[in-house]
Amino acid sequence: MxxxxxxxxxxxxxxxxxxxxxxxxxxxxxxxxxxxxxxxxxxxxxxxxxxxxxxxxxxxxxxxxxxxxxxxxxxxxxxxxxxxxxxxxxxxxxxxxxxxxxxxxxxxxxxxxxxxxxxxxxxxxxxxxxxxxxxxxxxxxxxxxxxxxxxxxxxxxxxxxxxxxxxxxxxxxxVPDAPAKAIVVLGDSRTDGAGSTPDTHHSWPELLAERLETGYVVNQGISGNRMLNDGIGAAALARFDRDVLATPGLGCVVLSIGANDIAISFAPRDDGSLADFLKMFPGAPVTTDDVIAGHRQLIARARERGVRVYGTTIAPFEGSELYTPAGENARQTVNEWIRTGGAFDAVLDFDTVWRDAAHPGRIRDDFHAGDHLHGSDAGYRALADSVDLSLFS
CATH class of the missing domain: 2.60.120 (Jelly Rolls)
Known part of the structure; x- marks a missing residue:
């Protein structure tokens, strides 16, 4: 050769x-x-x-x-x-x-x-x-x-x-021993594995790789990342070509992004510690239409390369300091489009996996890391276990 x-x-x-x-x-x-x-x-x-x-x-x-x-x-x-x-x-x-x-x-x-x-x-x-x-x-x-x-x-x-x-x-x-394709997950801290136990490989993309046994799953999450604006890391729209489309052997893209765009845009505005945190996120607030349009851009750019595009719904965050009722309404609006808009080749409904049945705006207590925002090891395991492996065959 x-x-x-x-x-x-x-x-x-x-x-x-x-x-x-x-x-x-x-x-x-x-x-x-x-x-x-x-x-x-x-x-x-x-x-x-x-x-x-x-x-x-x-x-x-x-x-x-x-x-x-x-x-x-x-x-x-x-x-x-x-x-x-x-x-x-x-x-x-x-x-x-x-x-x-x-x-x-x-x-x-x-x-x-x-x-x-x-x-x-x-x-x-x-x-x-x-x-x-x-x-x-x-x-x-x-x-x-x-x-x-x-x-x-x-x-x-x-x-x-x-x-x-x-x-x-x-x-x-x-160079693999047999033909294979890479699965690239583009996301934020929930993709990055924030809240999981260090040195255990418990981000959900890594756990998905375990389920696939020979799965080339590439975790391109950045903690604090947004789709539309820079801040913590370049915006997903800006880094998409480098982190996803330039991937050797690319076969499938999973988009798990947009939660921070919503949470930051609708977060409470005060003079406390949250205000200092929000200074890390420049740019004007965005709307649900903006977030949906951003998804459509990423989908179109991926399809130009002939790869499948899957989307995840946005999991709950009530109980975190970023939560507001307006942000919850925005999350539900975007999730409804992800589920029913027909833009993706398939949808991974992470919202349904994580939400508390008695209080759907919150993550189940056993699935978050104590902050009502990021996953625990069990929470990330539940996400990985919910994925239909036939999507990658």
């Missing part, structure tokens, strides 16, 4: 949408500068394969990013790597690379037997200070910083520190 043939068969098996550090939740605000340091991060892929490459990102960087060395391995507990699985990553044959500001870079492929649902350890050495870190905030998988070049360290040294974001990595791609 030629390299061209291999390129045609690449499929994305893991992803994390890139953000600027200042457009996230602020997890890096008090973190020491990233300079002369090794980052070790663990990701769990959906489907496996026989060749692997990593997409590193400097897409929100304000200057060049130098990667002095990088290594891929199967992860072992506690930040260690599985002996014999280590692969040195190169870039056009070189062990180091400088990534221009605003750009990603793909590593050269490495031969690797990668099982479905495998945990990968990705280590990269940063010899120079990273002025602006492109990241995904927060990371629900523990990552570490190690002083100096420790890319090849088999275990974590005692001086390792915590890394609170997914830093400088945006995708894992593989």
């Amino acid at each position: 030629t390299e061209t043939d291999n390129a045609c068969s690449w499929i994305r098996s893991w992803g994390a949408s890139p953000q600027a550090a200042h457009d996230g939740l602020g997890s890096l605000d008090d973190h020491p500068p990233l300079a002369d340091v090794t980052l070790r991060q663990v990701v769990r892929v959906g489907g496996g394969g026989r060749r692997v490459r990593i997409r590193f990102t400097n897409e929100f960087g304000t200057g060049p990013l130098t990667i002095g060395a990088a290594q891929l391995a199967l992860a072992a507990p506690g930040g260690a790597v599985r002996a014999g699985s280590e692969r040195v990553l190169t870039f056009s044959g070189a062990t180091a690379v400088t990534v221009p500001a605003g750009a990603p870079v793909l590593s050269d492929p490495v031969d690797m037997s990668l099982p479905a649902l495998a945990e990968l350890s990705i280590s990269l050495y940063l010899p120079e200070r990273v002025e602006t870190c492109t990241c995904h905030d927060p990371a629900l998988d523990t990552g570490w910083t190690i002083p100096g070049d420790a890319v090849a360290a088999p275990t974590l040294p005692e001086n390792a520190g915590d890394l609170p974001v997914r830093a400088l990595i945006s995708a894992v791609e593989s």
Whole structure:
């Protein structure tokens, strides 16, 4: 098989949408500068394969990013790597690379037997200070910083520190053993897995990948993200081409977005802590017609690529500090269109799964994380279990 043939068969098996550090939740605000340091991060892929490459990102960087060395391995507990699985990553044959500001870079492929649902350890050495870190905030998988070049360290040294974001990595791609298609989920914090137990892979897209067994499910949720306006991460309409349509092996898109557009637009306006929170979300309030039009745009752009488009209804949020009756009415209006408008190839009715039968504006107590907004592990499991797997066959 030629390299061209291999390129045609690449499929994305893991992803994390890139953000600027200042457009996230602020997890890096008090973190020491990233300079002369090794980052070790663990990701769990959906489907496996026989060749692997990593997409590193400097897409929100304000200057060049130098990667002095990088290594891929199967992860072992506690930040260690599985002996014999280590692969040195190169870039056009070189062990180091400088990534221009605003750009990603793909590593050269490495031969690797990668099982479905495998945990990968990705280590990269940063010899120079990273002025602006492109990241995904927060990371629900523990990552570490190690002083100096420790890319090849088999275990974590005692001086390792915590890394609170997914830093400088945006995708894992593989060549599958059999034809396959990627399922990309575009969403907000409820897609990202906010409220779930860290290091357990309990976001609903990851749990869906488990049900599919060899499912290439790519989670492109951003906590706090909106469809129509930037704020926490670029708006879904703005990042759709990069995070979804450019996905190798794309076969299906699940749109699970719009909840924050509604919640922020109809949130209570006061002078308290909520007012400070809302400052993170610029732009004028939007209407239900705006949210529906945004969905139609995303659907049209996906269908141009010949992929199926599924939509999820918006789950309840009464009991959270963002709730208002007007916001609830808007949620119901958009959900009615999602269910009956005929715009999607299929609808995943997450509202019905999560809502309290006795109080439909609220999430069931056992399905939220204590904030009446985000899922618990059980809540995300219920969403994943509700999905008809035949939609992806």
